[in-house]
Amino acid sequence: TQLLEQSPQFLSIQEGENLTVYCNSSSVFSSLQWYRQEPGEGPVLLVTVVTGGEVKKLKRLTFQFGDARKDSSLHITAAQPGDTGLYLCAGALRGTYKYIFGTGTRLKVLA
Amino acid sequence: DAGVIQSPRHEVTEMGQEVTLRCKPISGHDYLFWYRQTMMRGLELLIYFNNNVPIDDSGMPEDRFSAKMPNASFSTLKIQPSEPRDSAVYFCASSIQGYEQYFGPGTRLTVT
Numbered sequence: 001t002q003l004l005e006q007s008p009q010f011l012s013i014q015e016g017e018n019l020t021v022y023c024n025s026s027s028v029f030s031s032l033q034w035y036r037q038e039p040g041e042g043p044v045l046l047v048t049v050v051t052g053g054e055v056k057k058l059k060r061l062t063f064q065f066g067d068a069r070k071d072s073s074l075h076i077t078a079a080q081p082g083d084t085g086l087y088l089c090a091g092a093l094r095g096t097y098k099y100i101f102g103t104g105t106r107l108k109v110l111a
Numbered sequence: 112d113a114g115v116i117q118s119p120r121h122e123v124t125e126m127g128q129e130v131t132l133r134c135k136p137i138s139g140h141d142y143l144f145w146y147r148q149t150m151m152r153g154l155e156l157l158i159y160f161n162n163n164v165p166i167d168d169s170g171m172p173e174d175r176f177s178a179k180m181p182n183a184s185f186s187t188l189k190i191q192p193s194e195p196r197d198s199a200v201y202f203c204a205s206s207i208q209g210y211e212q213y214f215g216p217g218t219r220l221t222v223t
Contacts, residue, residue: 031210033211033212035214040216040217041216041217042115042202042204042214042215042216042217043154043202043212043214044214045211045212045213048210048211088154090154090212092209096166096167097142097144097159097161097166097206097209097210098156098159098167098169099144099156099212100156101146101153101154101155101156102153103153104153104154
């Protein structure tokens with residue numbers, strides 16, 4: 001069974017703090033995506049990383065794909081209450097578009 | 112542009128009844144995915160299609176579940192007969208070339 005473990009599972013921080021969410025697996029992925037999901041809605045794509053070692057920045061969010069394409073991280077700088085939500089990573093198994101979703105990190109940013 | 116459309120948004124049914132969930136993908140997208148989300152198991156891929164053809168249905172839990180995509184603009188996920196353990200939020204997502212998935216708002220299914 002392929003698993004994508006995310007850590008931490010829950011995170012409650014003050015506005016302005018920095019945080020990092022990790023996504024780890026023993027499987028190799030051809031691509032990895034990060035999503036944010038708010039209550040009652042579907043996940044919304046934040047970024048797709050494809051190349052091992054790739055780093056992408058989206059405003060205050062920095063995403064990194066591990067060199068071996070088995071893991072990824074999401075770093076948020078100066079978190080804001082609008083960043084609150086469920087963060088999910090999803091990896092596509094090599095040679096397929098079969099996506100495995102991570103266990104999720106529920107982030108709450110307090111004003 | 113309209114996003115992925117799912118109907119109904121909420122469905123409450125009794126055990127043993129047939130349930131049909133519907134999805135209209137974004138026009139021009141060639142991949143369609145069906146997912147199920149529960150607190151216990153998270154978000155799980157059930158089946159995905161490419162150009163209306165099912166590619167991988169290994170996530171479909173059992174024979175009670177079936178999915179079809181008769182054309183590029185419509186897909187259904189059917190559960191017959193439904194059971195309480197099928198209660199979940201079911202999402203449909205579409206993408207171009209399988210990469211960036213755009214999710215619909217989901218159908219919350221409750222089986223009593």
